[in-house]
Amino acid sequence: MTDFKIGVVGIPGKWSTEVLADAIEARTGFRLVIDMAAVSLNLTRNCLEFRDSAGVRHDLTELDALIVKKISAEYSPGSLDRLELLRVAEARGVRVFSSAESMIRLIDRLSCTVTLANADIPMPATLVTEDVTAACEAVKRFKAAVFKPLFSTKARGMCIIENTGDDAALEAAVREFVAEHPMMYLQQRLDLPGQDYGMVFVGGRYLCSYARVSGGDAWNTTIHAGGKYAPFEPSEELIALAQRAQAPFKLDFTTVDVALTDDGPIIFEVSAFGGFRGALEGAGVDAAAAYLDHVMECLA
Structure with a gap:
């Protein structure tokens, strides 16, 4: 005590x-x-x-x-x-x-993305723009894109816009999104195997990983959308990539969201806060206790 x-x-x-x-x-x-x-x-x-x-x-x-x-x-x-x-x-x-300054850099999705891009971290093809024409052209290139609010968690407010060949319908969908989110953030929708991964770090040190498996017909794997946690053992190379992704933010606790594609692993984001439940249910690790150990070590 x-x-x-x-x-x-x-x-x-x-x-x-x-x-x-x-x-x-x-x-x-x-x-x-x-x-x-x-x-x-x-x-x-x-x-x-x-x-x-x-x-x-x-x-x-x-x-x-x-x-x-x-x-x-x-x-x-x-x-x-x-x-x-x-x-x-x-x-x-x-x-x-973590320090307020470190967390501030992650609340805004764009700030996180720019930091990752500057560190040469692989991410999905991404466009950030206020230009409706540029956004429509990107959707045509991507075939389908995930449009994301700059401030959101657990995929809230995200939507998929596809290129069906109907230019008027495409523009209308983009304009509906931009009406609420003037700075549009969109990423190519990737063909993923129904799951992605959370990789947990405490004080910059790797702790554990777990999978998020999509539930039913949901396009994303979040628990909010019916997904579930499962075990996952990453390679040393994947751990090194995730460690490199979280390093610029200097966080005391975080989860790095990772997916595996045919072209190699990509990073979706680094969390400002991270979660405990995925580590516990997916990896059997008490991340809250590990985080507190780190905090007590720093205070001592």
Whole structure:
């Protein structure tokens, strides 16, 4: 038992948030789950105040550390604002896992993609544009493309637009997407074998991998769409690629999303937060405990 006061930024009641809070309480005797919607930055008093469900106020700058399991239920530009608030805690000496600056670079899908591209990480053919004509031309080249919001998780808001030979229908579909997402992000839809992989890293060190297997007729493998977790043992070469992909972000905990194609492995994204359930159900690894070991090692 230690006397470290470590708070968990997450979604109260959600499995991963509560599992991490349970592990911290068992190790330290302290438990605090923080919903960022109830956090206020008071620059006059120079404090970052959280009001819990009982109305008790906690100054987060008085904690030893904050572990960010989830900054919001869904990614949005507002998620960036919440991370900015955590920079105040960092400036006051609170260790934030992962650092706010590292997470900020991953909330926006475009920022993640640009970093991966600059590091020569293989990804699906990608176009980012506000030009409807350029997007339509890309769909024709790709035959089918996955259009993705710049802020989203678990494939929410994504859609597939195919080239059926009807130019008017294609343009109408693209214009419907761009009406909600002015900066379009689209990737060639790849012919994958019904599964992709999550590769987990703690403090930059490889921990484990698991497969996500699509459920039914879903085009994506997310658990949100009915997918399930399964074991997966990657090659040393694939581990090295995933390690290289996550390295520029300097995260304390992350999952790298990988797929295997006929032309070799590709990286879809590096997660700002990563998940615990896939590691537990797919690989039999308690990733929450491994993450906490890392945090305690850093604090010590």
